[in-house]
Amino acid sequence: MQKAVRSRVRVRRGSEGTRQALLTTGAKLFAERGFDGARVDEIARKAGVNKAMISYHFGGKRKLYIAILTATLTDLASRLKALLETNDPPATLLRRFVSTFVEAMQQSPTVPAILVRELLSGGRHVDRHLLPHFLALFAVVREIVERGVRDGSFRSVHPTLTHFGLIGSLLFFFITAPVRERLQREGKLPMEVPPADAFARHTQELMARGLAAAPSRA
Amino acid sequence: MQKAVRSRVRVRRGSEGTRQALLTTGAKLFAERGFDGARVDEIARKAGVNKAMISYHFGGKRKLYIAILTATLTDLASRLKALLETNDPPATLLRRFVSTFVEAMQQSPTVPAILVRELLSGGRHVDRHLLPHFLALFAVVREIVERGVRDGSFRSVHPTLTHFGLIGSLLFFFITAPVRERLQREGKLPMEVPPADAFARHTQELMARGLAAAPSRA
DNA sequence: GTCTATAGGCTGATAGAC
DNA sequence: GTCTATCAGCCTATAGAC
Numbered sequence: 202m203q204k205a206v207r208s209r210v211r212v213r214r215g216s217e218g219t220r221q222a223l224l225t226t227g228a229k230l231f232a233e234r235g236f237d238g239a240r241v242d243e244i245a246r247k248a249g250v251n252k253a254m255i256s257y258h259f260g261g262k263r264k265l266y267i268a269i270l271t272a273t274l275t276d277l278a279s280r281l282k283a284l285l286e287t288n289d290p291p292a293t294l295l296r297r298f299v300s301t302f303v304e305a306m307q308q309s310p311t312v313p314a315i316l317v318r319e320l321l322s323g324g325r326h327v328d329r330h331l332l333p334h335f336l337a338l339f340a341v342v343r344e345i346v347e348r349g350v351r352d353g354s355f356r357s358v359h360p361t362l363t364h365f366g367l368i369g370s371l372l373f374f375f376i377t378a379p380v381r382e383r384l385q386r387e388g389k390l391p392m393e394v395p396p397a398d399a400f401a402r403h404t405q406e407l408m409a410r411g412l413a414a415a416p417s418r419a
Numbered sequence: 420m421q422k423a424v425r426s427r428v429r430v431r432r433g434s435e436g437t438r439q440a441l442l443t444t445g446a447k448l449f450a451e452r453g454f455d456g457a458r459v460d461e462i463a464r465k466a467g468v469n470k471a472m473i474s475y476h477f478g479g480k481r482k483l484y485i486a487i488l489t490a491t492l493t494d495l496a497s498r499l500k501a502l503l504e505t506n507d508p509p510a511t512l513l514r515r516f517v518s519t520f521v522e523a524m525q526q527s528p529t530v531p532a533i534l535v536r537e538l539l540s541g542g543r544h545v546d547r548h549l550l551p552h553f554l555a556l557f558a559v560v561r562e563i564v565e566r567g568v569r570d571g572s573f574r575s576v577h578p579t580l581t582h583f584g585l586i587g588s589l590l591f592f593f594i595t596a597p598v599r600e601r602l603q604r605e606g607k608l609p610m611e612v613p614p615a616d617a618f619a620r621h622t623q624e625l626m627a628r629g630l631a632a633a634p635s636r637a
Numbered sequence: 638g639t640c641t642a643t644a645g646g647c648t649g650a651t652a653g654a655c
Numbered sequence: 656g657t658c659t660a661t662c663a664g665c666c667t668a669t670a671g672a673c
Contacts, residue, residue: 238540361611372587476656
């Protein structure tokens with residue numbers, strides 16, 4: 202966190218501060234409106250910097266976006282890959298995967314939307330340099346499930362299908378947060394939606410029971 | 420299907436044909452690039468009609484989009500709501516929900532992307548008239564789960580959380596289809612991904628075991 | 638490094654002929 | 656209903672002053 206900044210009041214900051222403000226504000230707006238929907242004017246204004254700074258520091262809108270996407274993917278991938286470096290039982294790893302993923306989404310609420318929007322656009326901005334981090338996201342659940350199937354603690358589910366199902370569940374909960382909140386605020390949502398950590402527990406339980414090799418005795 | 424049309428060769432068609440061509444092509448492009456990314460010029464060109472027809476028949480880009488969103492939501496909602504009109508056991512209903520949903524996505528491959536993009540944008544285009552259909556999508560799984568919890572065939576899971584988890588799984592599988600296909604085509608995908616109906620069966624099984632009240636004996 | 642002013646391209650829309 | 660031609664507005668990018 203940096204010194205509190207009143208909205209729209211320009212403040213002096215160094216080169217690094219400007220870069221960071223653009224990355225942060227850009228992530229927020231790209232998440233909300235997508236690459237095409239976000240306007241560089243607005244990114245600059247809300248970041249409290251001049252819009253010419255986008256070209257100066259990043260080389261244009263697209264390159265700012267790629268910088269944000271890169272940061273998003275590498276952060277998430279490294280957090281998740283760390284899980285695989287232990288020899289904990291697969292069932293435990295899967296629980297930890299869910300809680301780690303959910304914590305990451307809570308700490309960086311722009312991540313899920315940016316990720317899903319990039320996927321929707323066919324990964325247009327994922328270049329050779331970024332692809333490994335991108336694929337790493339696809340690999341972690343698969344690896345955990347493969348371990349579990351191998352050691353007999355999971356039934357023989359398909360690792361990739363399990364991956365898509367789980368990641369999809371988690372991402373969807375977070376990308377729908379804005380609509381849910383809007384509808385709730387307007388009194389148009391005829392249900393209550395529990396907070397993210399309740400969703401994490403729900404998902405952990407569902408996966409544990411759904412993948413278990415033997416019928417659980419509990 | 421209408422008479423085969425060579426790409427880019429304009430053909431005579433009635434008013435209804437023009438409308439339909441714009442709806443179909445528009446759905447495809449809005450799904451691929453989003454509302455802001457899709458260009459009216461391209462929609463018209465690929466539909467084989469003059470771009471002035473968008474204003475004439477729909478009143479502009481935004482109204483064309485809303486017409487497409489409306490068709491998308493009402494079709495899907497009515498298919499799914501039909502499930503609730505039987506008294507089949509909840510476990511059966513849930514299986515049928517999955518297969519119905521998957522069939523719908525396969526028949527209309529633009530639906531998942533349009534839906535998710537609209538959710539990402541906070542449901543900006545869902546007006547008073549469209550909201551009921553939108554909420555209906557939110558209600559079907561919830562209703563099935565409530566029945567199952569009530570009659571004791573499901574353990575006491577949270578219906579809304581189950582809803583988000585399941586819908587998220589299903590939608591995610593389909594919105595990632597374009598990336599997966601691209602990466603596979605380029606030989607960059609280090610895994611095979613089974614077809615949609617295998618995913619449907621995987622999901623049915625996972626949900627059945629994950630929600631079951633008693634340990635399954637199979 | 639930052640800002641102002643402006644250029645230049647693209648996009649959605651429509652007037653008016655057919 | 657359809658098409659051509661045209662326009663006004665918006666959006667990104669940058670030259671040049673500070």
